[in-house]
Amino acid sequence: MDLGEKIVLITGCSSGVGMHAAVQLAQQGARVYASMRNPAKAGALKALAGEAAVEVSVLTLDVQNNESVRAAVALVESEAGHIDVLINNAGFGSVRTLEQATPEQLSEIMDVNFFGVTRCIRAVLPGMRSRKSGRIVTVSSVGGLVGQPLNEIYCAAKFALEGLIESMATYMEPFFNIRMTLIEPAGIRTGFVGRVMADLQKEAAPLQEVYGPVLGAYIGQIQKHGAFESSAQTGAQVAEVIVHSLQDESSGLRTLTSPAAKAFVREKIQGDPDGSELQGRIRRDLLGVG
Numbered sequence: 272m273d274l275g276e277k278i279v280l281i282t283g284c285s286s287g288v289g290m291h292a293a294v295q296l297a298q299q300g301a302r303v304y305a306s307m308r309n310p311a312k313a314g315a316l317k318a319l320a321g322e323a324a325v326e327v328s329v330l331t332l333d334v335q336n337n338e339s340v341r342a343a344v345a346l347v348e349s350e351a352g353h354i355d356v357l358i359n360n361a362g363f364g365s366v367r368t369l370e371q372a373t374p375e376q377l378s379e380i381m382d383v384n385f386f387g388v389t390r391c392i393r394a395v396l397p398g399m400r401s402r403k404s405g406r407i408v409t410v411s412s413v414g415g416l417v418g419q420p421l422n423e424i425y426c427a428a429k430f431a432l433e434g435l436i437e438s439m440a441t442y443m444e445p446f447f448n449i450r451m452t453l454i455e456p457a458g459i460r461t462g463f464v465g466r467v468m469a470d471l472q473k474e475a476a477p478l479q480e481v482y483g484p485v486l487g488a489y490i491g492q493i494q495k496h497g498a499f500e501s502s503a504q505t506g507a508q509v510a511e512v513i514v515h516s517l518q519d520e521s522s523g524l525r526t527l528t529s530p531a532a533k534a535f536v537r538e539k540i541q542g543d544p545d546g547s548e549l550q551g552r553i554r555r556d557l558l559g560v561g
C-alpha cells in the first residue's frame with residue numbers, strides 16, 4: 272500500500288508504539304488521526320511530530336467507551352471522508368493471577384485489550400465495507416500465542432484477539448477487500464513495563480502470600496536470562512514493523528516483530544510463520560475461495 276494521503280486512525284497514541292506509529296505514518300505521507308483517551312497527554316506526541324516536521328491530528332478515543340469510539344470514527348469520517356486504515360494499538364499489561372484478580376480487574380483487562388478492539392472494528396466496518404477497501408492492523412503480542420506464568424488474564428485477552436482477527440480475516444479480504452493483520456511483539460521498552468511493575472508492587476502482598484514462590488521463580492528466570500534487556504525492542508522499532516506491514520501487500524496474517532518474538536513462539540508457528548498457509552486452507556475449505 273502506498274501510504275501517501277491514506278487516512279489512518281490509531282488508538283493509544285499518548286506514548287509508546289502508538290505515538291511512534293503516528294509520526295512514522297505521517298512521515299510516509301499518511302493523514303494521521305492519533306487518538307488517545309486523554310488528550311491532555313498529547314505533549315510527547317506533539318513534540319515527536321514537531322521534531323519530525325509532520326502534522327498529526329489528535330482526537331479523543333477511549334476504547335472502553337462505545338460512544339467515545341463512535342464519536343471519534345464519525346469525526347474522522349466527516350472530516351476526511353473515510354478511513355483507510357485502523358490501527359488497534361491501545362492496551363495494557365497485567366501480572367496478576369486469576370485467583371488474585373477481582374472481577375472488576377478481570378473485566379478491565381479484557382475490556383481494554385479485547386472488547387476495546389471489537390468496539391473500534393465495529394465502528395469502522397460499515398464505512399470500509401461500503402467502499403470495499405480497508406486495512407485493520409491489531410497490535411497483539413507473543414502473549415496472544417503463548418501462555419505465560421502469572422500473565423494468564425492478559426494472555427487470555429490477547430488470545431481472544433488472535434481468534435477474532437484470524438476468524439474475520441478468512442472472509443473480510445476475499446469478500447470485502449478488507450485486510451486484517453496481527454502484529455506480535457515480545458518485550459518493548461515503553462511505559463507499559465513500568466506500569467505493569469507499579470501495578471505488581473501495589474498488589475505484591477496478596478501475590479506474595481500465596482504465589483510468592485512462582486513470582487520469585489519467574490522474576491529469577493527473567494533476571495538470569497536477561498531476556499528483556501537483551502532483546503526488547505523500542506516503540507519506534509515496533510512502529511517501523513507496522514509501517515512496513517502496511518506497505519507490504521504480500522505480508523501474511525501475522526507479523527512477529529523481532530527474532531526474539533519469533534524464537535519465543537517457535538513451536539506454535541512451525542511450518543506457517545505468518546499464518547498464510549492456514550488462512551489459505553480455511554478460505555478454500557470453508558468458503559471455496561482461494
Ligand SMILES: NC(=O)c1ccc[n+]([C@@H]2O[C@H](COP(=O)([O-])OP(=O)(O)OC[C@H]3O[C@@H](n4cnc5c(N)ncnc54)[C@H](OP(=O)(O)O)[C@@H]3O)[C@@H](O)[C@H]2O)c1
Nearest residue numbers: 283285286287288308333334360361362412458459461463
Ligand atoms: N511493551 C511491551 O512489552 C508489549 C509487548 C507486547 C505487546 N504490547 C502491546 O503493544 C501495544 C502498545 O503498548 P506500548 O508498549 O506502546 O505501551 P504504552 O506506552 O503503555 O501505550 C499504551 C497505550 O494504550 C493506551 N490505553 C490504555 N487504555 C486505554 C483506553 N481505555 N482507551 C484508549 N487508550 C488506552 C494508553 O493510554 P494512557 O496513556 O491514557 O494510559 C497508551 O497510549 C499494546 O496493545 C500492548 O498490549 C506491548
